[in-house]
Amino acid sequence: MTALVLPTLDLYESWAACVADYEPGMTHGSGMWNLPEALQTDTDRDTCEALVALLRRLGREVPGTIVPSDYWWITDGADVIGFLAIRHRLNDWLLNEGGHIGYSVRPSRRREGHASRALGLALARSRELGIDRALVTCDDDNVGSARTIESQGGVLEDVRGVKRRYWIEL
Template identity: 50%
Template structure:
């Protein structure tokens, strides 16, 4: 397994579409896509444009957004998941979203991809000078909680975000 984070690219369209399809149209954490998610060339082209805008730190991000590096988690040119690294936190991210969001496609879970991708995202956080990152997962997502804790995550609290469409959230800080 050689896990890497790459920017969205049309070169991996078929693999991206297959990965997105495994989520059956629901929201995919870290993907930069809004539910219902239907893969297609137009969707990917828009995602690539949006990713470029959000990653460009020379211009202010659109209102209610923050600078954000959108990545695909890949293994040998197969898209196995998605990761979003936000450079700063706005009000919503400070409560529920965090600096890092990720998802691994169902057929590739429990193979170490989330841990490897999170480690790479923490390297990116160090590159831009962050001293710690905030990360959340649903309280019932035991696998994600373990991944975060293995990466050094310290539980801040369990927050009730049901009014924002979430379940109970485990909220962690990882010191860098």
């Protein structure tokens, strides 16, 4: 059953296998880009521990341009199968490119309905955060993600550059 769980070192081996399933830099929603560049592709236990600690801190207000965000691991039982981030508000970049919710499911577990279920869970959490209208984006050529967003009530507003921008009323 698809679930969202807070990142935890208890799932280290499954997390490392999940990250290894992606092409480098394609782990959307993972938060790994917040690590120092040299660690962004590492899957050793120390990197996972640093990532877990960092992601827990990012849910709070932080100075600068980073908006508070909740980071979740998408799981199926004890298996980490993807990543999801919920941004509490939008800055200019998120309004045009990233949206309130970013997610990805590892390549070997796609087309099983996990993305739709995870997005549905994220929308419920967004409602709890007081977001009444969520922006979710995907690449214009990502037909699977567009269908996922539409299955959860996404209404296409426009395409800006290579990004399709959908709004979902909560």
